[in-house]
Amino acid sequence: MSHEAKKILTPRISIIAPVLNCERYIAETIESVIMQTYQNWELIIIDGKSEDKTVEIALKYAGMHNNISVISEKDEGFVHAAEKGLERARGEFICFLCGQDGFLDKDWFLKCINAFDKEKDISLVWGLVCGKSEDGSFIYDTNESYIHFLKPRGLLGVMRNIAVKSKDIVKDLLFAPLYRKKIILKKLFSSGAILRINSITQKSFPAGQYPQKEDWFLYWLNTGLVFPDQSLVVSREVYRVCTPRYIQGIPNFDNFGNFVFNFNARGYLPYFIPTYANFGRDHKGNSGARVPEKVYGMLKIYFDRIKDLRKKVLRDHEEVVFRNRGGEIISRKVF
Numbered sequence: 098m099s100h101e102a103k104k105i106l107t108p109r110i111s112i113i114a115p116v117l118n119c120e121r122y123i124a125e126t127i128e129s130v131i132m133q134t135y136q137n138w139e140l141i142i143i144d145g146k147s148e149d150k151t152v153e154i155a156l157k158y159a160g161m162h163n164n165i166s167v168i169s170e171k172d173e174g175f176v177h178a179a180e181k182g183l184e185r186a187r188g189e190f191i192c193f194l195c196g197q198d199g200f201l202d203k204d205w206f207l208k209c210i211n212a213f214d215k216e217k218d219i220s221l222v223w224g225l226v227c228g229k230s231e232d233g234s235f236i237y238d239t240n241e242s243y244i245h246f247l248k249p250r251g252l253l254g255v256m257r258n259i260a261v262k263s264k265d266i267v268k269d270l271l272f273a274p275l276y277r278k279k280i281i282l283k284k285l286f287s288s289g290a291i292l293r294i295n296s297i298t299q300k301s302f303p304a305g306q307y308p309q310k311e312d313w314f315l316y317w318l319n320t321g322l323v324f325p326d327q328s329l330v331v332s333r334e335v336y337r338v339c340t341p342r343y344i345q346g347i348p349n350f351d352n353f354g355n356f357v358f359n360f361n362a363r364g365y366l367p368y369f370i371p372t373y374a375n376f377g378r379d380h381k382g383n384s385g386a387r388v389p390e391k392v393y394g395m396l397k398i399y400f401d402r403i404k405d406l407r408k409k410v411l412r413d414h415e416e417v418v419f420r421n422r423g424g425e426i427i428s429r430k431v432f
Contacts, residue, residue, distance in 0.1 A: 108139040108164065110133060110206055110330065113182030115175050116142055119196030120149040122378075125157045127165070129199030141185050142196075143178040144169035151196065161387035173345060180343040183336070192330045198377040201227065201235075203320040205374045209330040220365040220422035221331040223324045224374030235376060238270045243325065246307065247371055308367040310409050311419050311428060317361050318410060321403050324367065326353055328374040332422040334364055362406055364419040364426075391432050 110261055112130055116123060130140050142155045144167065159165040166185065181195060190213065194200075200319045202208070202224070208223040228236035230308070291417045302308075308316040339359035340352055360367075409415040410432055419428045 106137070107366055108137050108188045108371060109190060109210060110135075110138040111182075111186035111333065112138060112140045112194050113147070113177030113186060114142045114194045114196060115172075115182065116151055116155070116196030117145045118147045120150050120151045120154060122197040122199075123151050123154050124158075126194065126196055126199045127155065129164065129201075130159060130194070130289070131158075131349045132203050133200060133206045133368065134204050135210055138164065138166045139186075139188060142167045143172070144181045145172045145174075145178055146414070147168060160366045162196060176343050177345065179352075181334075188333060190330050191333045191336060192328075193326060195327070195377070198327050198375060200374065202372050202374050205372070206330075208370050208372070209293075216310070216368055218369040218421040218427055220335040220420075221324065221360065221367040222330055223329040223367060224370045224372045226325045226327045226377050227373045229376040229378040231378070236371070243322075246302070246369065247373075274386050307369045307371070309368055311430065312367075312418075313367050314315070314361060314364070314417060315432060318403065318407055319338060321400055323354070323357050323399075324345060325375070327377045331360075335422050335424075338424070339363065339365070343385045345410060354395050357403050358366060358399060362402075364417060366419060387400030 114126070116126075119126070127140065127142075130138070140162075144152050144166065147170060152167065155165075155167045159167045168181065168185075172181065175195075182193075183191065190209070200206075205224065206279065212222050213219065225247060228265065230236060271379075340356040343352065410417060414431050417430050417432065418426055420428070421427050
């Protein structure tokens, strides 16, 4: 079943929304797109055959807005659904949106488009994401790897962060289920441990001097920091170049990790905007649910690849090539 939007003008931004059993939240998610001050977008809702009223609610909005499309058919999970949406996307830029999440900054699309138009070399724009509880309360500062991008954090803040993280680890080792304990121990002694430590011990940036464009590469190489997937807006063609295509019947949980690694390793340039762009939350049975053991496997592969790249760049001093979103080389650097 599908309800395809009329093609009136080519949108600049395509929002791809894989959804599943989101009747409680889907209206709020769609409204957060409709309320954006920048209106040249299309919303492509890919439903995996929800068993509640998700599709009914989505179709109601599609009937009122000709830039909203709804496709409902069985899929093999979030990655498969996202691939279907990518095939239908017409925008120069794309972003992904789960059916329980939404945009918090009403000017987010406008800020992204302005950044892309001003900074012709950048291929991706990202902001921060806050949590949202089931009762609708916003939960800021939910991820210690990102909060120093907006809130001041000096040495005391770093020490406090280490203490909180250490307390959480000890608590998990004492009281968490066995599978969780095994994952914690693997993380502590994995090749990615130093990157995780670097990520949570970063001080805030002086006077808003964030690592942008070429400067981001070394920051990423030392921390392994992943762009928040809810907030990023990226060139559609660059995303295609950096992301392996989904193969039906073969589980592929690592497509986002592959994208982030390839994006940075191939020298494409990101741009950070200091705002809480999105909110995100989880609920049982949602389209973004993940199995903890498989998430750990994803991260291990991701961090191992960064470890190998660090050796090439920092030890062997291999040249790093930077590119614009057209794939053209714009600069080279040896670290």
